[in-house]
Amino acid sequence: MSDDPTLKQIDRDKLFALSVDMLVVANFSGTFDQVNPAWMRTFGWSEAELLKVTWRELVHPDDLRATREAGKRLFAGQAAVQFENRLQCKDGGWRWVSWNAFPVIAEQKIYAVVRDITAQKAAEAQQRELQDHQRQLTERLRESQKLEALGTLAAGIAHDFSNILATVLGNAALALDDLGPGHPAAARLQQINQAGHRAGELVRQVLAFGKNFAPELRPLALRGLVEQALERLSATLPAGVGLQLVLADEPFAALADAAQLHHVLDQLWRNAVQAFDGEPGRLELGLERWDRRTKLDAFADALPEGPYARLWLRDSGRGMDGATLQRIFEPFFTTRQAGRGSGLGLSAVHGIVSAHGGLVQVESLPGQGTTVHLLLPLTDKVSVQAAPERCTTEAGRTPRHVLYVDDDETVMTLMLALLERQGLRATGHRDPDAALDAVRAAPGGFDLVITDFNMPARNGLDLAADLVRIRADLPVVILSGYVSDRVRADAEKLGVRRVVSKGGSVDELNGLVRRLLDDLAS
Structure with a gap:
């Protein structure tokens, strides 16, 4: 069968x-x-x-x-x-x-x-998606660890490096003042001063993306800031490159750190100018109020609700391809020739704008130029302008007495000279304990204390806490090679008047000291 x-x-x-x-x-x-x-x-x-x-x-x-x-x-x-x-x-x-x-x-x-095998294919696709997600998380973690390690390194060297810069810039300022603008050496001292400021910018770039450089946010009129930056930057505009301004007349303000935003504009301007490669072209600088109905709708999901200012810089230069565009915010990535750029510029821009609660977006195509958009949250607080500096001592009046504390003798000697040049009486101590003893001996004998943050015996916050117990109303200013959010918050709790970055402009520090002393007199 x-x-x-x-x-x-x-x-x-x-x-x-x-x-x-x-x-x-x-x-x-x-x-x-x-x-x-x-x-x-x-x-x-x-x-x-x-x-x-x-x-x-x-x-x-x-x-x-x-x-x-x-x-x-x-x-x-x-x-x-x-x-x-x-x-x-x-x-x-x-x-x-x-x-x-x-x-x-x-x-x-x-x-x-x-x-x-539809179910099998779906499972495989899901597995690939999970693997891709895990790979992205791993890459982000690795990048975060790299930044954290670099930030730790930056914080470690910032103190010593800022002391060196303060010494260079301070002595250059004193020498310029001694010689006067007509002296043959004045131009060379100016070059030393400019080089020192560029070195300080490099430190701030490292600290910015390493998150060790917290902004000091104050109500700031953005149009005024842009116009101030233009006064300085327009002189560097290459021949053959036209500039168009699209600045809103509306007097809106943002909570911002003026010095850091000036640094952002400087960096973006340099990048735009270099994009022309010596060829003629056009730059457009704009400022307007931004809402979610503009052409930047695709970026809206990355920001909380609220009013923003959009500041943009558009160039008609060489532009970038997609692969380059994806890497522009990576630390040490640069499209410039070796020795022509650190690769920290846009990383620092990103770090600074993020610390302001804002967003950076870049649009670019090869041969069609680049547009950088900065979105900054607005505030309804009244915009403040810096008070005019009064740097002379009234005739017949006893000079204000400033106590300066720094374990670096070179920096201390320099700062005492700068303070005395401003018509102030200045006393210096390298040992925080000796400074405390001086205040205990004469609690009313000092009008202001300026102290370094990093010192072997005790840091500036510890010294401020001890000073408060001796005399609660004594103004204290802390100088630091890096200013973190935590340092600023702890200082605010203690009543410290200001936390200032070391290695900055001598004029800025002089102006701050004078304003604090003038506030006491008013």
Whole structure:
């Protein structure tokens, strides 16, 4: 009975009908001769509908080429061919299937077992997505660790480096004052002064993206800041490059650190000028109130609700490709020639603007220029302007007495000379304990204390806390190589008047001292 061909046919038909996998007999022309019920269950087509179409009509367009290649191997007589593709369902969807196909050349037929692998493909896609996400998290963690390590290194060297800069800039200022503007050496001293400020900018760049340089936020009229920056920067505009200003007349203000925003504008201006490569072109500097109805809607999700100012700088220079654009905020990445740039500029810009609660976005295309957008949160507080500095002592009046504390003797000697040059009486101590003893001996004998933050015996905050216990109303200013949010917050709790970055402008420090002393007199 086992040799009865009728029974064999019955067994085959029964197996064909009951198989969980899809079974198919197709001819070399591409049409289906026979399909089992699993096809109808999987794709929703009826048997009659499937027998009227060719496989080409069901295969996803993106899989046609690979499917044709598999067919060529079958027609060439390869014993078995395995491949995958997507086939269309009756409802318009697509399902992934895996083919095990066997050719019978004599019959011009193809016999195939087809398995639905849609769930497997979805699982694989999800696994890839999870792996990509994990890879991104790992990269972000690695980048964060790099920045943290660099920030720690920056914080470690900032104190000593800022002392050196303070010494260079302070002595240059004293020498310029001694010689006068007409002296032959004045120009060289000015160059020393400029070089020292550039070195200070480099330190601030490192500290900015290392998050060790907290901004001192005050209400600031943005248009006034932009106009001040233009007075300085317009002189560096190359010949053949035109400048267009689009500045809103609206007097809006932001909580900002003027010095840091000036640094941001300086950096963006330098980048824009260098993008021209000596060729003629056009720069556009703009400032306007920004809301979510502007063309920057795509950036809105990255910012909290509230009013913002948009400051932009657009150049018609060489522009950047997509690969470069993705890396512009990476520390030490630069498109300039070796020795022409540190790669810290835009990293610092990003760090500073982020510390202001804002956002930086860059649009660029090769040969079509670059636009940098800065979005800064606005405030309804009244914008304040710096009070005019009064740097002379009234005739017949006893000079104000300033106590300066710094473990670096060179810096202390310099600062005492600068304070005395301003008509003030200045006393210096390298030892914080000695400074405390001096205040204990004469609590009313000092009008202001200026102290370094990093000192071996105790830091500036510890000294301020002890000074408060001796005389609560004695103004204290702390100088620090790096000004972190934590240092500023702790200082505010103690009643410290200001925390100032070391290595800055001598005029800025003189102005601060004079304003604090003038406030006491008013």
